[in-house]
Amino acid sequence: MTTEQSNTTVESEKGTVDPTEPSFAETALKLGGKSDDEARRTGAVDAADDQVEAMFSPQYQTQNSPAHRAVWDRVLPVELFDFQSGPTDPDTQAVMDKSIDVVVKHRDGGTLLGENHKITEEVFEELGSAGYWGLLVDKQYGGSGSRFVNFARFLTRMATCDPTVAGLASVHGCIGAVDPVRTFGSPEQKQKYLPKLATGECLSAFALTEPCAGSDLTALRTRAHLDGDEYVVNGEKLFITNATTNRTVGLVCLIEDKPAVLIADLPKEENEHFQIVPYGLYALKHAYNQGLIFKNFRVPAENLLTPVKGDGLTIAYHGLNLGRVALCANAAGTMRVMLQSILPWANYRKTYGDLIARRELVQRRIGHMAGLIVACDALVEWCGSLIDNGYRGEMECIIAKIFGSEAQKEASIELTMKTHGGRSFLHGHLIGDNVHEFLAPCIYEGEGEMLGMAFFKSLVKHHGKTFFEPIGKALYNAGIKNPNPMNPAHAWVLKGPLWTYSKWFMSEKASLGGAPKWPSMPKNLKAHADFAADFLQKSRFEVTGTMRKFQLALADRQLRMAELSHRIQTATVILCTSLYAARNGDELVQQAADCLCLKLTEDLKGGRPSDRYFKKVSKLGEAIANGKFQPLEDVATLDILMPYEQAG
Numbered sequence: 001m002t003t004e005q006s007n008t009t010v011e012s013e014k015g016t017v018d019p020t021e022p023s024f025a026e027t028a029l030k031l032g033g034k035s036d037d038e039a040r041r042t043g044a045v046d047a048a049d050d051q052v053e054a055m056f057s058p059q060y061q062t063q064n065s066p067a068h069r070a071v072w073d074r075v076l077p078v079e080l081f082d083f084q085s086g087p088t089d090p091d092t093q094a095v096m097d098k099s100i101d102v103v104v105k106h107r108d109g110g111t112l113l114g115e116n117h118k119i120t121e122e123v124f125e126e127l128g129s130a131g132y133w134g135l136l137v138d139k140q141y142g143g144s145g146s147r148f149v150n151f152a153r154f155l156t157r158m159a160t161c162d163p164t165v166a167g168l169a170s171v172h173g174c175i176g177a178v179d180p181v182r183t184f185g186s187p188e189q190k191q192k193y194l195p196k197l198a199t200g201e202c203l204s205a206f207a208l209t210e211p212c213a214g215s216d217l218t219a220l221r222t223r224a225h226l227d228g229d230e231y232v233v234n235g236e237k238l239f240i241t242n243a244t245t246n247r248t249v250g251l252v253c254l255i256e257d258k259p260a261v262l263i264a265d266l267p268k269e270e271n272e273h274f275q276i277v278p279y280g281l282y283a284l285k286h287a288y289n290q291g292l293i294f295k296n297f298r299v300p301a302e303n304l305l306t307p308v309k310g311d312g313l314t315i316a317y318h319g320l321n322l323g324r325v326a327l328c329a330n331a332a333g334t335m336r337v338m339l340q341s342i343l344p345w346a347n348y349r350k351t352y353g354d355l356i357a358r359r360e361l362v363q364r365r366i367g368h369m370a371g372l373i374v375a376c377d378a379l380v381e382w383c384g385s386l387i388d389n390g391y392r393g394e395m396e397c398i399i400a401k402i403f404g405s406e407a408q409k410e411a412s413i414e415l416t417m418k419t420h421g422g423r424s425f426l427h428g429h430l431i432g433d434n435v436h437e438f439l440a441p442c443i444y445e446g447e448g449e450m451l452g453m454a455f456f457k458s459l460v461k462h463h464g465k466t467f468f469e470p471i472g473k474a475l476y477n478a479g480i481k482n483p484n485p486m487n488p489a490h491a492w493v494l495k496g497p498l499w500t501y502s503k504w505f506m507s508e509k510a511s512l513g514g515a516p517k518w519p520s521m522p523k524n525l526k527a528h529a530d531f532a533a534d535f536l537q538k539s540r541f542e543v544t545g546t547m548r549k550f551q552l553a554l555a556d557r558q559l560r561m562a563e564l565s566h567r568i569q570t571a572t573v574i575l576c577t578s579l580y581a582a583r584n585g586d587e588l589v590q591q592a593a594d595c596l597c598l599k600l601t602e603d604l605k606g607g608r609p610s611d612r613y614f615k616k617v618s619k620l621g622e623a624i625a626n627g628k629f630q631p632l633e634d635v636a637t638l639d640i641l642m643p644y645e646q647a648g
Contacts, residue, residue, distance in 0.1 A: 045218060048259075049458075051310030052317050053392065055183075060390045063462045067395040067572055070536040071459060071543065075514040082519060082579045083385035088150040095131035095144050096154045102126045103161045112162060119164060119286055127165070128200025136173040138182065141194035148322065149384025152329040156380065159333025160635045163437065164286040166333060170326035171242045171287075172197070175445075177204035177263060179319040180250045184261075184305045193248070193263060202248040202265070207237040207292060208316055215450050217313060222253040222294065224262065230298045231255070231262055236277070237292040244276065244288040245269055251299070252312050259312030263303040266292075273297045283440035324397040324445045325383045328404030331441065332376035335408060336631055338416040339369050339624075341430050341638045345420060346625055348640055356419075360614070363621030365415040370624055371596025371617075372407040373631050374589055375573055378580030379403060398455045399569045402448045405441035412438035426641050449562050456565040460547060467504065467544075470497035472552055505544070513537060521582040522590060528597035532575035535604065539568055567604060574600050586630045591620045 053061050062068055066080035088096065106112040106123050114120040127133065135151050137143025146154075151173070158166035172178060181193050196202040213219040222235025233253055243249065244266075251264040267274055277291030307314050346357035346366070356362045379400040386393040417424040417431045424431040431438075442448050471494060475483055478493045485491055491498075516533050518526055546564060550557050574597045581593030595617040602609055 045313070048310060048313035048317055049394075051307070051314040052394075054309050055307075055314075055318070056392045057390065061392060062394055062458050065391055065393065065395055066386070067399065067455075067568075068459060068462075070533070070572065070575070071540050071568065072463065074508070074511050074537075076516045076533045076537060078516045078518060080386075081382065081575055082583070083382060083389070084583060085147070085149045085153075085381055085385050085388075088146070088154070092135065092144040092146045092150065095135060096157070098130035099127055099132040100158065100161060102130055102132075103158065103165050107162055112165075113286060117286060118288060119168070123165075124200055124203060131198075132169065133172055133200035133203065134198030135169065136178055136182070137194050137198040141190065141198055143194070143198040147384075148325070148387045149381060152325050152380045152384040153377075155326055155329040156333040156336075156377070157634075159330045160336050163330055163334050163337075163434075164284075166330050167284075167326075168242060168287055170323055170330070171206075172204050174322035174326050175206045175319045176242065177202070177206070177248050177250050179322060180206070180261060180305055180315050181263065183318055184307045184315050185263075186306070188302070189263065189305070197248070203242060204248045204250070205240050205242040206250045206252075206316070206319065207240050207243065207264075208250075208252045209237065209239045211236060211238050215447065217259075217316065220252065220254055220259060222251075224253045224255050224260070224299070226255075226301060227298075229301050231301055231304065233262070233264070233294040233297040233299060235294055237294075238277070239281075239289060240292060241284060241287060241289045243290050243292055249292075250305075250315070251294075252316055255304075259316075261305045261312045261315045262299045263305065264297075264299045282436035284437070320445055321393050321397040322387070324401035325380060325387070325393075327441050327445055328376050328383070328400040329380045331404035331408040332373055332380060334438065335369060335373050335376070335411045336635045337638070338411050338430065339366065339373065339629075340632055340635045342366060342369070342416060342419050343625055344637055345423075345640055348643070357622070357625040360618045362419055363618040363625065364614070365419055366621035366624050367592065367595050367617035367619075368599070368621075369411050369415050370588070370592035370620060370629060370631075371577075371599070372411055374581060374584075374592045375577045375596055376400075376404050376407060377631065378576045378593075379573065381580060382576045395455055395458050396572075398446075398451045399572055401445055402451055402569060403573055405444070405448060408438050409442055423641050429641055430638060452562045452565040452569070453558060455569065456561045459565070459568070460543060463544065464547065467497070467501040468547055468551070470500070508540065519579075519582065521578070524594050525578040525582045525590060525597075528574055528578040528594070528601065531601055532571045532578070535571040536568065536575070539564075539571070543568075570600050570604055584630075588620065588623060588627075588629055589631070591616070591623075592629075595620055 069077050134143030135146045139145040155166045178197050181189055224231040224233040246268045247266050249264050251262045273295050274297050275293040281289050346362050347355055349356045383393055383396045383400045386396055423429055426432050474493050474497055480490055483490050518529055577593045578597055581590045598613045
């Protein structure tokens with residue numbers, strides 16, 4: 001990952017921007033009459049985002065990311081949507097294969113879970129010996145140094161064996177202690193922790209969420225103060241995955257009223273300074289998810305992570321992108337298991353004398369789930385490749401997280417549960433036992449609609465600072481609260497910034513742009529790519545029109561921001577899926593991508609499914625039910641619960 005520090009000033013279309021100035025969001029809220037506290041809190045989050053940006057070279061920052069450029073550039077940058085990731089190196093592949101063998105052995109032997117229904121310490125240790133926990137740790141510290149795209153694709157494979165084990169690799173390596181120490185640790189901190197994190201001697205978590213601080217991370221209350229050569233921590237954490245005794249956590253707290261991260265080793269048992277808060281949680285039932293209470297808990301001062309730029313929120317935000325891609329990868333694996341569970345049942349269950357596999361409704365469910373799987377695979381490969389190539393990938397990883405979690409929700413309820421019927425609620429059934437696991441990812445790594453607004457904010461940030469912030473400042477400085485362009489005095493105040501914006505707008509309207517130069521693609525997939533590219537290119541006018549309409553009130557138009565964000569994300573999914581399927585070459589994978597893109601296109605157009613779509617998706621479902629589907633290779637078939645003698 002590129003962590004080259006950028007200059008202390010950033011060039012924009014307006015010239016040099018001083019990063020010490022208030023953020024765009026903070027300025028807009030102040031100009032819009034919001035309270036100083038709300039502006040300050042929003043500004044703190046915006047500042048953390050800017051500090052993460054500063055870790056990346058300018059060409060890899062959000063403004064130059066593919067999702068941003070697809071909207072604002074005059075020609076869509078095809079090359080940034082069509083990465084071809086290479087194979088996993090043999091040593092890393094061996095670690096992955098051994099890890100799969102460990103999980104399959106325990107799963108099939110009934111020893112994966114202990115009496116408390118959690119993954120056993122024996123499994124953790126065997127995975128450590130296989131090298132599982134060190135996949136993202138650099139080789140010099142005893143890990144595999146896997147490319148992220150290969151790690152993410154492997155998580156899909158692991159999720160078909162056990163999604164909890166796959167999820168814990170993400171917790172440990174992406175949002176746990178591995179990424180913070182790798183990225184922000186001093187040489188001494190890396191030497192101290194990374195070898196132990198690689199072997200699993202230190203299994204890790206990230207302690208960020210608090211009873212009052214979830215989406216609003218400015219509400220942190222846990223504090224630490226320096227006492228000699230130790231920090232003394234007091235506070236409470238909540239909903240921390242993989243949190244139990246004898247773990248290593250990245251502990252987010254306030255030090256001198258600023259967010260900071262301490263690498264804290266939790267004791268082997270509770271004591272007067274550290275207690276665990278257990279609670280009933282339906283999701284994550286096979287992993288520890290608990291609260292943590294710190295009372296004068298001491299952490300060596302040398303364990304404070306000190307990023308070159310930024311603070312604790314910078315560290316927290318950095319790892320979230322990796323976790324979001326990992327979540328999509330896990331969903332791709334979990335949906336494979338769902339689809340594999342449907343096929344035997346569809347070819348067993350008869351209604352009115354015929355197999356339900358021959359019914360259009362069931363065929364559509366099979367075909368649609370295949371499309372969801374292919375789209376998640378496409379997003380995982382795209383985002384993982386972007387990260388490996390040095391991009392921050394914030395907007396892209398948000399797309400992967402939202403689509404993956406929503407796809408898994410739809411697949412579990414609308415497709416799998418409805419196909420299995422009442423058996424879905426039997427003990428031992430995939431849905432009955434795991435429905436909360438399938439729904440909870442909509443909340444993990446940021447609730448979907450909240451992230452959608454974050455996506456929109458990143459999309460408009462540069463455009464807003466360049467064209468709309470000067471308008472707001474001119475009005476504010478002139479004391480004009482209700483501008484009227486027909487008022488000569490108002491028009492005079494705004495003449496400069498409005499002229500700048502008008503030149504940009506007319507130039508964009510007059511530009512014909514250029515047709516994207518696609519790689520060789522099947523005709524139907526190329527048509528989808530053409531539609532998505534055209535939609536994304538034209539969306540700049542809807543986005544800027546929305547900004548022009550609402551001006552400083554846009555921050556309060558959450559529903560409009562979320563809706564616009566969703567449409568742009570959907571078009572991006574169509575683009576990535578069509579390109580990925582074209583590269584894949586498998587006929588059924590390409591048909592699955594075609595069917596999904598047809599459906600998403602109709603959603604964007606506000607139309608009804610066509611007979612052409614129904615015919616295609618039914619034919620695809622029939623082919624998968626009667627044959628082989630490449631993504632299901634090596635996915636175990638689940639037994640049919642309560643089989644019965646077929647009549648007729």
